[in-house]
Amino acid sequence: MNKEQVIKHLIQHEIKPSIQRISIMKYVDNHRTHPSVDEIYNALSSTLPTLSRTTVYNVLKLLEAKRVIQMITIDDKKVLFDANTESHAHFICKSCHKIIDMDLPKVIEKIQRFTIDNNYIENTQLYYKGICNECLKQTKN
Amino acid sequence: MNKEQVIKHLIQHEIKPSIQRISIMKYVDNHRTHPSVDEIYNALSSTLPTLSRTTVYNVLKLLEAKRVIQMITIDDKKVLFDANTESHAHFICKSCHKIIDMDLPKVIEKIQRFTIDNNYIENTQLYYKGICNECLKQTKN
DNA sequence: GTGCTTGCAAATCGTTTGCAATAGC
DNA sequence: GCTATTGCAAACGATTTGCAAGCAC
Numbered sequence: 001m002n003k004e005q006v007i008k009h010l011i012q013h014e015i016k017p018s019i020q021r022i023s024i025m026k027y028v029d030n031h032r033t034h035p036s037v038d039e040i041y042n043a044l045s046s047t048l049p050t051l052s053r054t055t056v057y058n059v060l061k062l063l064e065a066k067r068v069i070q071m072i073t074i075d076d077k078k079v080l081f082d083a084n085t086e087s088h089a090h091f092i093c094k095s096c097h098k099i100i101d102m103d104l105p106k107v108i109e110k111i112q113r114f115t116i117d118n119n120y121i122e123n124t125q126l127y128y129k130g131i132c133n134e135c136l137k138q139t140k141n
Numbered sequence: 142m143n144k145e146q147v148i149k150h151l152i153q154h155e156i157k158p159s160i161q162r163i164s165i166m167k168y169v170d171n172h173r174t175h176p177s178v179d180e181i182y183n184a185l186s187s188t189l190p191t192l193s194r195t196t197v198y199n200v201l202k203l204l205e206a207k208r209v210i211q212m213i214t215i216d217d218k219k220v221l222f223d224a225n226t227e228s229h230a231h232f233i234c235k236s237c238h239k240i241i242d243m244d245l246p247k248v249i250e251k252i253q254r255f256t257i258d259n260n261y262i263e264n265t266q267l268y269y270k271g272i273c274n275e276c277l278k279q280t281k282n
Numbered sequence: 283g284t285g286c287t288t289g290c291a292a293a294t295c296g297t298t299t300g301c302a303a304t305a306g307c
Numbered sequence: 308g309c310t311a312t313t314g315c316a317a318a319c320g321a322t323t324t325g326c327a328a329g330c331a332c
Contacts, residue, residue, distance in 0.1 A: 018287070018330090037321080052289040057322070073268075076214045077297095078321060091260055102257055111267075116243055118274035119232055125268045126252075127214075133259035159305090159312070178296080193314040198297070218322090219296060 001029050013066045023048060024059045025083075028069055034080040034090070034099045067122075074099065074127045087112065090125070093132035102128065142170050154207045164189055165200045166224075169210055175221040175231070175240045208263075215240065215268045228253070231266070234273035243269065 001009060006026045010017045023044050028035060035043075041056045060081055063069045072080040074092045080099070089102040104126065112124050142150060147167045151158045164185050169176060176184075182197045201222055204210045213221040215233045221240065228250070230243040245267060253265055 016286085016331095020288075050289070053321095054290075054323085055288055058288080071217065073214045073217045076212065076220045079217045091257070091262070093260070094263070100258075100260065104252075116232070116269070117241075118277070119234070119241065119269075120272045120274075120277060121232070121269045122235070122271040123269070125270070127266045127268065128257070128260075128262045128264070129266070130263040131261045133261075136259070136261060157306095157311085161313075191314070194296095195298085195315075196313055199313080 001026065009068065013068050015062065015066055015068070020048065020051060020055050021059050021062075023051075024056060025063060025068065028060075028063075028081055029083040032082070032084055032101075034072055034082055036078050036080055038078075040081075070123060070125075072099075072125070074125075074129070087124070089128060091128040091130065091132070093135055094129060095131055095135040098132055098134075100132065142167065150209065154209050156203065156207055156209070161189065161192060161196050162200050162203070164192075165197060166204060166209065169201075169204070169222050170224040173223070173225055173242075175213055175223055177219050177221055179219075181222075211264060211266075213240075213266070215266075215270070228265070230269060232269040232271065232273070234276055235270060236272050236276040239273055239275075241273065 003022060003026065006022050006029065007017045010021060010025060015021060024040060027040055027043060031043075037053065037056050037060065040060075041051065041053050044056075045051050060069070060071075064071050064081075067085065069081050069083050070085055072082050072090060074080070074090050075097060077097070084101075087104045089104050091100045091102050092098070093100075114121055144163060144167065147163050147170065148158045151162060151166060156162060165181060168181055168184060172184075178194065178197050178201065181201075182192065182194050185197075186192050201210070201212075205212050205222070208226065210222050210224050211226055213223050213231060215221070215231050216238060218238070225242075228245045230245050232241040232243050233239070234241075255262055
């Protein structure tokens, strides 16, 4: 999304656009690499010199509450964010901590429900944890 | 499991049983409530007064590496542990942070694989995030 | 000028590290 | 006695909090 599209997107989701909100939303949308708070902060602080980590935390929390991004907790070290809110799985390598997007088998759609035992489900996440092919190669050497 | 069964279980998984390892494994096995490090530490420190948090961390990491427990990262605040290594889903309430075990739909078994694109999958976890029925009731008041 | 948003600095809390003390064979 | 395990204290790092300053309508 370009700047105008991001602004429209924010307004559609009842988020008042500010310089910081637009920049952060745009960054997360254009970097589908599951960025962390620090990654976002470091990337944007050159163009927004007064940006603070607090604002990054606040904005990401807001964006998640308004459901325009999702929080990924697959990594036990830090929380990650994903502007791709369509159904897909995440794989994390226990060795290099890389995260890879994986297609969700068609069958998974059958398990998506809004409630189970009257518990309201906002979000369904499928995580795979293991060792990636690159780390596997290195182990063999 | 009782103490003897825990010891046998540890040995079967190539873990030398020590007082601390037995106690921690036994606790996690008997409390299927996804305990945190602190919960385990607090519960055991009365009977093992010299127990340290470091040891709890070390032992849990060892138990996870030997695959007798699994680490749950559904909560962004802290890591949780589960001695139930059979396939099941977890639901976390974004409001009260309670975690509820949920059955895994039959279809999910079809998506369980050991490798995807040569990435080795050790563990598959399905997480639901939302608001539990108790918190929903309170919101209505 | 009132209310929302931002940003700094300090605090908090889960987790890790370095290293000395201890236990087991 | 040697090696593995434990435990303390300090360090670390991600996240939160309190509050003052800035911005927008």
